Amino acid sequence: MSELYLATPALLHADAFLPVLEQRLAHHQPAALLLRLSGGVAPAAATAMVEAIRPLVQHKGIALMLEDAPELAVQTGCDGVHLSRSYTAASVRDVRRQIGDELQLGVAVGSSRDDAMRAGEEGADYVYFAPDAPDGAEQAQAVQALAQWWCMMMELPAVAFAGTPEQASALAGCDVDFVMPDTSWWDDPAPWAL
Template sequence: MSSKQPDTGRLTEPCEGYLVTPPLLEAASFADRLDHALTVLPVAAVRLRLAETSPETMKRTILDIREIMDRHDAALMLDGFPELVRQTGCDGAHVEAEDVAAARKILGDDFQLGAACGFSRDLAMLAGEKGADYVAFGPFGAEPETEGLALLTWWREMMELPVVAAYSPASEMADLPLPEMLHTLAATADFLALGVTQDGHSFDALWQTPEKFLPLFAETAKD
């Protein structure tokens, strides 16, 4: 992920995209969508979620996705499976906050490590202490979530560790314009995670027409 350095006026820095794939059994069926989204949007990282299958198939999927990532300036983060990060050349892993210490022991200091913290300040602070390179709050939904937004704002104002705001709608958005929640998250977080619905399925509104989400990242839009 990009190496933003928090400092005075940090809240004025533009947000970047952080794409999350649905669980993939193989890469071919998703390759074109991923490549297109990476071409259109200012993406700092992609979190690859793998469907449970054989280790050999999982490695093949990772390597195929890596070929796509190599064409774009974005980090490849593996959802869980930190042991596979070293074996396949990913940039890092994304794990639950409680698993950060164990994952850091596996990864060492050469790989990035993100922590899913729900809406817990305590878990986020613990993850930072144990070696996380960023924390992720959420998932946020389409409706206002006052406490979650307050935590997100507090973290970005007070803490140096970058923060990801994960957005997962309850179901597919029937139409656009984009919900106001998305604009609020993009204006508050360092990175905005998009790509799956709350049930873990593909967020097709994003993957089919990523252009419609470009206004969220207007300040970092690609030429």
């Protein structure tokens, strides 16, 4: 049975998103929430955003993962760090050392089996598969096949991106560990029957 793993849009301010977050979490229980902060957020504002969102998430028993900000994740009491494909500040191994063994470490690997295996060897707690071109149906099918193979063959958990409700159903149907729906999920979760 696949679990839901939600990702926020890239947030510049938390104020407008907080009511949406509260409303959605009142009716849905994801295993984790990936908090994405917009690139232009000042450090103090980033800290304030994490501290506004963290209690809403963690009080419901949901793991709060912070994208591409290991130091901030440690400072603000997040449950872990998720490294995107564009993260280049440090290697997976270095981030693992930085955050220690207590925090979770997820690594985006696109649709690369080799990158997924390397991430596991370097200390990732899960890998995240997503199409390199988000609109390609063929890429989505390739990611589904790879994630399904991974979950059958490997112990390291996998998260797979679903661009549409149909893709989410297909991924859930093949027992991928976690399904991460597109951020359009926040507008209307109803079609995303996970």
